[in-house]
Amino acid sequence: MAQAQTLSRNQQIVLDIIEKAKSPLKAYSILFNVQKKGINAPQQIYRALDKLIEMGKIHKIESKNAFVACRSSDCEISKATAFSICESCEMVDEISDTKLSKYLSNFSDKKGTKFKRFNLEFFGLCKKCKIETK
């Protein structure tokens, strides 16, 4: 099990760089950015990413194979994640909307099956890009 608190050296390095970024980072771009800190191999990045995801510190944007820091408190350990993704500037925002989250967490399909986890990705233009394309 992942402990609540302490991050290992590599985990901290990877988390720091993801938290500082304004948009989702890809694994190899993280790698190139931390080679000066002595991390040389993709494995080291992917291992850190896996743990950080487990801990709920970061999320993977599946449609982009990229990673963002968790800014929400709703998404209890990555069980319920929602993002808006700008198709123009690629910006990603985490959506934390209690109503939405509850609606989806309680959703059951036609067979009555409930699910323990979901990931939702919305696509459109962010406010900035909408104005610019006018």
Next chain:
Amino acid sequence: MAQAQTLSRNQQIVLDIIEKAKSPLKAYSILFNVQKKGINAPQQIYRALDKLIEMGKIHKIESKNAFVACRSSDCEISKATAFSICESCEMVDEISDTKLSKYLSNFSDKKGTKFKRFNLEFFGLCKKCKIETK
């Protein structure tokens, strides 16, 4: 623009194999399955997949990098897709639930932004696997 009707040879081959499959297919597994039909290169598969997605004939399961045939009529040209994914047997079902679809299509975030497209992936155990693990 994608035409409404006709599929090209390669598109038809790729669609056929995806439609026959019971679970999502990966690009390279499609490739291996159609080499006897004279398709030799990944490009040929990815090009067909891209067009089929445009036409709404298939969907990509982003969390699995795999492709399924569209079984729904709700998801007008892939603008609104939802799937349930079994974490045990990897089975994927397309969810076509008008209420869910409307709810999400009308969703707007805290800034009032609406989105023109979404993809939702639920994870859990399918009925079959739930019984087996009891």
Next chain:
DNA sequence: TCATAATATGTTATAATATAACAAAGTGTT
């Protein structure tokens, strides 16, 4: 009908993303 634009194909090469497997070092118990 023929020219021309658009779409689809075939092919080689390579980029980008991710995991396997193994050896060693560090950390936290009891």
Next chain:
DNA sequence: AACACTTTGTTATATTATAACATATTATGA
């Protein structure tokens, strides 16, 4: 100190996806 457990470092390789270029096929309109 002995033990389990996690993390690290490293090399190699698997998997997923695109670039770039040449050719063929198929609309479509003048």
